[in-house]
Amino acid sequence: MSERVLMCGNKALAEAAILAGCDAYFGYPITPQNEIPAYMSRRMPEEGRVFVQSESELAAISMVFGASATGKRAMTTSSSPGISLMQEGISYLAGAELPAVVVNVMRGGPGLGNIAPSQSDYFQATRGGGHGDYRTIVLAPSTVQEMVDFMPLAFDLADQYTMTVLVLADGILGQMMEPVVLEKKQSKRKLPPKDWALTGANGRKQHIVRSLWLADGRLEEQNRKLQTKYEQVLKNEVLFEDYRLEGAEVVVVAYGVAARIARSAVDSAREEGIAAGLIRPITLWPFPTERIGKAADKYGLFLAVEMNMGQMVEDVRLAVEGKASVLFHGRSGGGVPAVEDIVGILRQASGSGGGEKGVGKRK
Amino acid sequence: MKTVFARTAVLKDCSTHYCPGCGHGIAHRLVAEAIDELGIQGRTIGIAPVGCSVLLYDYIDVDCIEVAHGRAPAVATGMKRTNPDKIVFSYQGDGDLASIGAAEILHAGHRGEQLTVIFINNAVYGMTGGQMAPTTMLNQVTTTSPKGRSAVEQGYPLQVSEVMAVLPGVVYVERTALDGGAGVRKTKKAIKHAFELQVEGAPGLALVEVLSPCPTYWRMPPAKAMKRIREEMSKFFPVGRLKG
Numbered sequence: 001m002s003e004r005v006l007m008c009g010n011k012a013l014a015e016a017a018i019l020a021g022c023d024a025y026f027g028y029p030i031t032p033q034n035e036i037p038a039y040m041s042r043r044m045p046e047e048g049r050v051f052v053q054s055e056s057e058l059a060a061i062s063m064v065f066g067a068s069a070t071g072k073r074a075m076t077t078s079s080s081p082g083i084s085l086m087q088e089g090i091s092y093l094a095g096a097e098l099p100a101v102v103v104n105v106m107r108g109g110p111g112l113g114n115i116a117p118s119q120s121d122y123f124q125a126t127r128g129g130g131h132g133d134y135r136t137i138v139l140a141p142s143t144v145q146e147m148v149d150f151m152p153l154a155f156d157l158a159d160q161y162t163m164t165v166l167v168l169a170d171g172i173l174g175q176m177m178e179p180v181v182l183e184k185k186q187s188k189r190k191l192p193p194k195d196w197a198l199t200g201a202n203g204r205k206q207h208i209v210r211s212l213w214l215a216d217g218r219l220e221e222q223n224r225k226l227q228t229k230y231e232q233v234l235k236n237e238v239l240f241e242d243y244r245l246e247g248a249e250v251v252v253v254a255y256g257v258a259a260r261i262a263r264s265a266v267d268s269a270r271e272e273g274i275a276a277g278l279i280r281p282i283t284l285w286p287f288p289t290e291r292i293g294k295a296a297d298k299y300g301l302f303l304a305v306e307m308n309m310g311q312m313v314e315d316v317r318l319a320v321e322g323k324a325s326v327l328f329h330g331r332s333g334g335g336v337p338a339v340e341d342i343v344g345i346l347r348q349a350s351g352s353g354g355g356e357k358g359v360g361k362r363k
Numbered sequence: 364m365k366t367v368f369a370r371t372a373v374l375k376d377c378s379t380h381y382c383p384g385c386g387h388g389i390a391h392r393l394v395a396e397a398i399d400e401l402g403i404q405g406r407t408i409g410i411a412p413v414g415c416s417v418l419l420y421d422y423i424d425v426d427c428i429e430v431a432h433g434r435a436p437a438v439a440t441g442m443k444r445t446n447p448d449k450i451v452f453s454y455q456g457d458g459d460l461a462s463i464g465a466a467e468i469l470h471a472g473h474r475g476e477q478l479t480v481i482f483i484n485n486a487v488y489g490m491t492g493g494q495m496a497p498t499t500m501l502n503q504v505t506t507t508s509p510k511g512r513s514a515v516e517q518g519y520p521l522q523v524s525e526v527m528a529v530l531p532g533v534v535y536v537e538r539t540a541l542d543g544g545a546g547v548r549k550t551k552k553a554i555k556h557a558f559e560l561q562v563e564g565a566p567g568l569a570l571v572e573v574l575s576p577c578p579t580y581w582r583m584p585p586a587k588a589m590k591r592i593r594e595e596m597s598k599f600f601p602v603g604r605l606k607g
Contacts, residue, residue, distance in 0.1 A: 024445045050444045055470035059437035062430065062467070066441025069428050070408070070449070074441065092431050198426040198442070200449055202405030208420045210429040 002181050009144045009173040010035035012180050013077075013103065016151035018043055019184045022101070023072035024050035026063035028082060031115040032171040033105035036077045057082040061089025061102070068098040069209045071197030073155050077103035079171075080121050081112060083129075090164050091130030094226070095211025097196075099158035101151070102136075103167040105174040108333045116334025117171030119256060122311035125168050126285040133223050135230045136164040137237065138284040140255040144178035146282075152185055157237065159191045161229055168284060170307065172257045172336075239282035240291050244270060248277035249350045251295055253316050254305040255281045258337060262305045265342035272343070274350045284312070292319035299324060301349055305337055306330045371399040375424050384585025386541040386575030387415060390483055390550070391422050394454065397555040398425060401562055407450040408442055410435045412464075414456035415489040433464020436471035439478045450561055452479040458488045461497040461523045468527070468570075475532030475567040479557045482523065482570055485577040486596065493580035497521035500596060505580070520599055524572045528605040534567035535560055535607030538600060540574040542592040549602075560607075569607070574600055 007015070014036045017025070025044055027037040037053060044051035050067070054060035060076045067074035078086060083104045093100050106121050108114040125138045137157050141147045147169060154165040198207050213219040244266055245251065254262035259280040269276040279295060281288050296302070302324055304313035313328045320326060329345055331337050370376065374395035381387045398404050404425055411419035413432035420427030430438045435453035443451045460468050460482050471478060487505055488494040495508040498520045502511040512520075528536040535557060539550040550573055557569035574596050576588035583591065 024441065026441065052440060052444060052474075054437065054440075055466055055473075058434065059440075059467055059470065062434035062437035063441035063444075065430065065434075066428070066438035067445045068441075069438075070442050070446050072445045074445070088431050089434070096429075198408050198428060199446075200406035200408065201424070201426050206420070206424055207426045208428070210420070212417060212429055 002183055004179040004181055006177050006179055007144065008035060008175055008177045009147045009169065010105065010175070011039050012144050012182065013147040013151060013167070013169070014039040014043065015182055016148040017075055017101070018047060019182060020152035020155045021073050022049070022075050022155065024067040024074045026052050026054050026060040026074070026076050028054050028057050028060050028078065030079045030082045032107055032117070032174050033077050033079050033103070035174070036103070057085035058088060061086040064100050065089050065093055065096075065098060068093070068100050069096070069198050071194040071199065073159070075101040075103070077105065079105050079107045080109050080118070083121060083124070087130035090136065091132050091134065092211055093164050094128070094134035094136070095132060096209050097162040098209065099162050100164045101154045101158055101167065102164055103169065106168065106170040114334050115171065117257065117307065117336065118332060118334060119170060119258060119307040119311070120332065121168065122284065122306070122308060125166050126287070126315070134226060135233070135285055136166050137161070137233060137286070138166045138168050140168045140282060140284050141173060142256050142259045142280065144173065144176065145180045147173060148180050148182060152187065156187050156189045156191065159194070160189055161233055163229070168256070170257055234286045237283060238286045238288050238290070240288035241280040241282060243278040243280065245277035245279070245295070247275045248299050249275040250301045250303055250346050251299045252276060252278045252303045252305055252342070253281070253292065253312070254278065255284060255312065258305050258307050261337050261339055262342060264339045265346065268339060268343045269346045272347070274346050276346045276350070281312070287315045287319070289315070289319040292316060293321060296320035296323040301325050301327070303327045303329060303345060303349065305342060307336060308332050371396045373399045373404050373424050375422050377422070379422055380418060381415065382579040384576055384578035384588055385415070386485060386573070386577070387483065389541050389547055390481065390573055390575060391419070393547070393551045393554050394452070394481060395423050396551065397558045400555065401558055403450045403558070403562060406448065407452065410439055410451070410453040412453070412455040412459040414459050416454055416456060416483065417490070419454055433459050433462070434467055435459070435464065436467040436476070436478065436480065440471055440474070440476050443477055450479070450558065452481060452558070454481045455483070456489070457482070457484045457486065457496045457498040461521050468523070472527050472530045472533040472568045472570070477561055477565065478568050479561050480568060480570040481554060481557070482572045483575045484572055484600065485575040486520070487577050487580045489577055489580055498523070500599060522600065524570065524605050527570050532567045533570065533606060534565045535569040536572070536605040538572040538574065538602050538605065540592050540597055540602050541576060542574070542589045542597070572600070574602070
């Protein structure tokens with residue numbers, strides 16, 4: 001079971017979803033995630049589960065909505081333009097409080113953009129994305145192994161909080177091959193019973209899954225209920241990783257593939273004697289605001305590195321609350337930050353008044 | 364005394380929010396009676412559309428879901444594929460099914476989904492206040508066709524049943540009219556048959572298009588609205604079995 005196999009991110013994620021108990025997969029072709037529906041079209045029927053190629057992303061997310069309402073574990077995958085179309089359904093999932101797993105293997109935008117890797121959908125992913133006052137949990141893997149490990153987590157979180165969990169990957173993670181361990185793990189979470197599911201009102205009262213609340217004050221009450229749930233997520237589900245922060249003059253903040261590049265840059269910088277460290281947000285919502293805020297009490301300079309023109313950097317700025325300076329380096333439209341470019345910025349920044357607070361040796 | 368008519372238990376004992384003379388109340392009753400007579404109340408899931416009948420679940424006593432505008436056939440697909448033992452039906456108006464949900468109904472039929480679709484065609488958007496629908500009749504005045512629908516400007520009324528009937532994945536299509544006692548009885552028979560097919564596991568989608576009166580936005584009294592269905596609407600939307 002725990003044997004290591006070489007797989008591309010998209011296929012590994014698909015198999016991990018099956019291991020995580022995905023009952024139904026619905027999807028529409030779009031690059032760079034086509035390996036997922038292709039894999040699912042073969043594997044799901046083998047497992048006696050459901051695969052449907054939908055007529056559009058609007059339909060795919062609606063099929064997820066339908067399957068989820070009956071209590072099944074359902075998922076879809078797509079890439080940026082397709083995820084835009086799915087925002088309608090994601091908003092309805094939020095309103096109706098149904099669990100769902102949506103994977104976005106991001107590509108360049110806006111518009112048709114290109115099919116190159118990108119982190120262009122951070123805003124969309126972390127701000128709800130569709131209409132209305134809601135949130136989705138966003139998991140950002142940075143290795144193929146994490147794409148695997150986050151599938152059971154995504155389904156568990158979706159079921160626990162009855163909300164959409166987005167797995168935000170990108171074209172590099174989807175396409176590249178890495179050794180992974182695929183194994184079925186027993187969930188450690190106590191998941192609530194799906195006592196709201198539409199299973200036919202045989203011998204019980206009718207169940208209704210809805211998002212329309214017309215009576216005066218009722219929708220506000222519902223939205224407060226959603227916020228209470230989101231507060232629990234904020235309290236309990238933040239994930240991040242610290243890397244080589246000891247004595248850091250500059251703290252890089254990066255997620256996903258950009259975090260891997262940033263990690264190499266931090267290592268190179270340390271070899272040169274530049275005290276650089278890394279905080280890697282793993283959940284993008286809930287964002288590790290508290291962690292970065294605490295880091296800003298200690299470290300004076302931050303550098304956000306992204307594969308876009310500056311999106312997560314806004315959350316970093318909100319987190320440091322003006323206690324530290326925040327720089328940004330990003331490439332977009334298929335551009336990937338280079339290690340040497342990041343090291344160059346770290347080299348320059350380390351001599352420019354950053355550094356650990358209260359520690360001398362500043363220029 | 365002998366009881367000749369009683370409300371089916373599947374229809375809740377409450378008054379509806381529908382306007383006087385609206386066809387939804389009748390259509391709801393017919394759906395509820397069909398579910399009752401087939402003994403499938405405990406394993407049926409109903410899908411309410413966006414439109415006047417969005418509150419369907421307040422009247423029909425089965426498990427129900429409310430979905431995005433037009434997406435009912437896709438939601439139904441997700442439900443039925445994962446629960447083949449359940450009876451899944453969508454209840455959709457003309458704006459929902461024939462306009463914004465045209466892709467979803469076409470492809471559900473195209474894939475041969477084992478679903479029952481009740482399509483209420485009253486040739487107008489009711490809930491939003493009487494706008495032109497794809498099925499609005501030529502010369503019909505609506506809030507968005509103030510000079511009356513013109514074939515040149517807005518196209519001809521869309522004949523959904525004719526389109527659906529040519530799809531191999533669709534097993535049954537019938538158009539009926541709520542234009543009087545006989546029409547109501549024929550509609551009941553068609554709706555029941557559309558459910559029966561799913562119960563029997565027929566390999567595809569069953570659709571009943573019901574021509575239904577909207578006195579409010581046709582701006583005429585209920586009796587005249589029924590007459591309009593008979594004399595005007597059913598000329599362009601002929602009633603009868605198109606397939607199966």
